[in-house]
Amino acid sequence: MASASSPTVWRRWLAFELVRLRQRARLEQRDVARELRCSVAKISYYETAERPVVVRDLDEVLLPLYRVPRERWPTYLQAARDSRQKGWWERYDAVTLPGWFSLFVGLEQGASVIRVYEAQLVPGLLQTREYAEAVSRSGTAERTDEEVARHVELRMTRQAVLDRDPDPLRLWVMLDEAVLRRVVGSPALMAEQLRHLAAMAQRPKVTIQVMPYSGGAYPGMTGRFQILDFPWPSDPGLAYVEHRAGSLYLEEPNEISAHSVAFEHMSANALSPSESLTLIADAAEEFA
Known part of the structure; x- marks a missing residue:
């Protein structure tokens, strides 16, 4: 996978991937929310990159639910960590x-x-x-x-x-x-x-x-x-x-x-x- 140098763009990539994986698994947002024990709004925030994904949600629920092969987990987990970093521009008022x-x-x-x-x-x-x-x-x-x-x-x-x-x-x-x-x-x-x-x-x-x-x-x-x-x-x-x-x-x-x-x-x-x-x-x- 190509690299990116911005947490904003990592969050964007992960959002697109979560939509793709959910649709491939033939699940609705409400199905995922039920498994994650959260609101549908939270799933929507993840899938529109409005909020960074919690690493634990990926590790414990989303990746297993979407049947992502174990060897690909590190890519998604690292993307989630990178998406939660602070960009240099965020120091400005x-x-x-x-x-x-x-x-x-x-x-x-x-x-x-x-x-x-x-x-x-x-x-x-x-x-x-x-x-x-x-x-x-x-x-x-x-x-x-x-x-x-x-x-x-x-x-x-x-x-x-x-x-x-x-x-x-x-x-x-x-x-x-x-x-x-x-x-x-x-x-x-x-x-x-x-x-x-x-x-x-x-x-x-x-x-x-x-x-x-x-x-x-x-x-x-x-x-x-x-x-x-x-x-x-x-x-x-x-x-x-x-x-x-x-x-x-x-x-x-x-x-x-x-x-x-x-x-x-x-x-x-x-x-x-x-x-x-x-x-x-x-x-x-x-x-x-």
């Missing part, structure tokens, strides 16, 4: 990292592939520290210097997923040309940011494409989104849409498909990675 975004960071840190579409700003995983600070200071919330510093620290720490050992995140980014043209902070800051973007685009697991102004209308014009894939075939992934007061986690097949198709259309019509790199480098020189 709710102002810096609200609950709806904490979930995303946990998923991001364990994802295998993320496809990102942004229309107005450089994605967080590719921002320089100075760019991130300028974005943080320009928000509608009135943040103190200390609050801005915490937001920037969080953003910079998240970027370690691109150097994750042994499996760096595979990142595919689609940008509207407006991202390259909008001055965030200052022209000098933008030149630095775009040079950084160009350098990141040359990494083997980072792909950046630009939708040029000349391309006309395209599917991404309805708003930014991300598509996250995880390191095992049984997980269909999810689409993530962020708004000012929170976010949407879209996991229905038709929701994931709609965003995947939109991304594929954009990829086909955008500048190629090499052409995009040239445009980014030229824009950086213009700002410089």
Whole structure:
């Protein structure tokens, strides 16, 4: 089985497995609740990853009930232990990292592939520290210097997923040309940011494409989104849409498909990675 580096993603994998195993055993949630001597709600929490699974419940009831071969028990039990660990992001307060975004960071840190579409700003995983600070200071919330510093620290720490050992995140980014043209902070800051973007685009697991102004209308014009894939075939992934007061986690097949198709259309019509790199480098020189 593939590895994951996030307790959030281990909890997600175990939830999918518990649903699969229960259905294979032809049991309903109420049947499992009866054996576990708990409410049906608790089984539902386990199967939707809303709560981490208690290791003892797996060991004493669920794995025997689902007739899982003994040699596979260590995999499930270790996943349950890993899912109960604290992620590094959980040290942040709710102002810096609200609950709806904490979930995303946990998923991001364990994802295998993320496809990102942004229309107005450089994605967080590719921002320089100075760019991130300028974005943080320009928000509608009135943040103190200390609050801005915490937001920037969080953003910079998240970027370690691109150097994750042994499996760096595979990142595919689609940008509207407006991202390259909008001055965030200052022209000098933008030149630095775009040079950084160009350098990141040359990494083997980072792909950046630009939708040029000349391309006309395209599917991404309805708003930014991300598509996250995880390191095992049984997980269909999810689409993530962020708004000012929170976010949407879209996991229905038709929701994931709609965003995947939109991304594929954009990829086909955008500048190629090499052409995009040239445009980014030229824009950086213009700002410089």
